Amino acid sequence: MDIKENVKKFIQSELVTDRKFADLQDKDPLISTGIIDSLGIMRLTAFLEKSFAVRIHDEEIIAENFGTVESISALIQKKLP
Amino acid sequence: MDFSWSEDQLELKKAVIDFAGRELNEDVIHRDKNCTFSMDLWKKCAGFGLHGLPFPEEYNGLGSDLLTTMLAMEGLGHGCKDSGLIFSINAQMWSVQMPIFNYGTAAQKSRYLSKLCNGEWIGAHGMSEPDSGSDAFSMGTTARLDGDHYILNGTKTFVTNASVADVFIVFAVLEQRKGFWGVTAFILEKGFPGFRIGKEIEKMGLKTAPMAELIFEDCRVPVENLLGKEGNGASIFNDSMECERGFILASYIGSMERQLEACLKQAKGRKQYRQPIGKFQAIANKLVDMKVRMETARLILYKGAWMRQTTGKAGVDAAIAKLYLSESWVKSCLDAIQIHGGYGFTTEYELERDMRDSVGSTLYSGTSEIQKNIIAQYLGL
């Protein structure tokens, strides 16, 4: 499974509580919709670090990197060897 | 995990206990009664190197690793009976010096960290607000960029060291990007235009540690005083919270040990019904509980420090340490009073002050309920 699909699957199964976001697209906003909030970001970064064996630094936890599935995937892609 | 200590580390702990016992306890009953912060003792502690323990020598620190720092802070709690002073030092170390060290620019570190380590300046951390406590990211204090300054408006409360501080780490939310993702950290100095300290807050314990409100009315903060990036404040706060949770209570291991020693002395020396009270199982059990709590709390503290030292994150162990240490410290204080009977209730025996001081530890740096929420989250609940 590629990065985007992995990220999407985690967000859909672990962070989405509202059925209207069941069909999440790569460019759908994750922050203004409240899908990723202050608790969600901790779980998401823990998942990303474990699944992709990367380190997400505190300075990288900003809206630009976590706004969409696409931007999260790009951040991970950059870190992979 | 390897928690064995070298001769040097044990010598440092002993030196801290000796220094604290000799220099920091005079007049503490009086200072507590009058809610007096002692600048003299603050400078003595900084002179000994306590404020700079885990920071590099280039910033006037001692360059100790985290585990050594824990051991030294434990020594401070053992020797020093002024929990307010210990709290003031810890509040500055973990929530002001550490974020500046981890996220500050070279210029910020050399301007602020060096003076905080050598005791020239005092630091405070402003996050809590009248309407946002546990739910810290729902803050109302705002920041907006205006040329080469940010303009801050709002109020912070419960700020330890506020009335004596020179440097403040303050969190505000960007006007155009509200909520978690807009939270941004700033370094403020006393005297910035539009910034003032509100009234001193009286409290139940930790009376020698000052506490007050911070008020921002179109406060102008130069852009170079941004800490980290815009919108990066929540991660900075989370990281400094992990340090607070994990390490701010290290000294209470030493305090619990000191208390246990006093209680053992009392249990062996005080006779009722023609025998030492320690011979009554009800009293012996309290001493056993005190010992078991202290030893388990110590291991959890060391584990958190070891995790952060080796992996960069203390994770759930920091929350477990905060929860267990604070609750153990309160229980230990209550047991100590009970073992001492009526004497334990008197000011002279200094146990009632420990008890009043201990309660705050279940509130600051995240309440016990919030620590349980964090642990539950790690369990996937």
Ligand SMILES: Cc1cc2nc3c(=O)[nH]c(=O)nc-3n(C[C@H](O)[C@H](O)[C@H](O)COP(=O)(O)OP(=O)(O)OC[C@H]3O[C@@H](n4cnc5c(N)ncnc54)[C@H](O)[C@@H]3O)c2cc1C
């Ligand atoms: C001695 C001391 C020093 C402090 N120093 C500082 C400082 O230097 N800087 C600073 O910014 N702040 C400081 N604080 C403030 C401290 O961080 C807050 O008091 C703390 O975060 C709790 O917030 P609150 O007091 O608004 O209580 P609230 O958040 O209103 O909580 C009230 C009660 O509700 C419970 N509760 C709230 N939310 C939940 C939940 N989701 N689940 C279960 N229970 C919940 C709490 O546990 C508590 O029992 C200090 C506090 C003390 C006591």
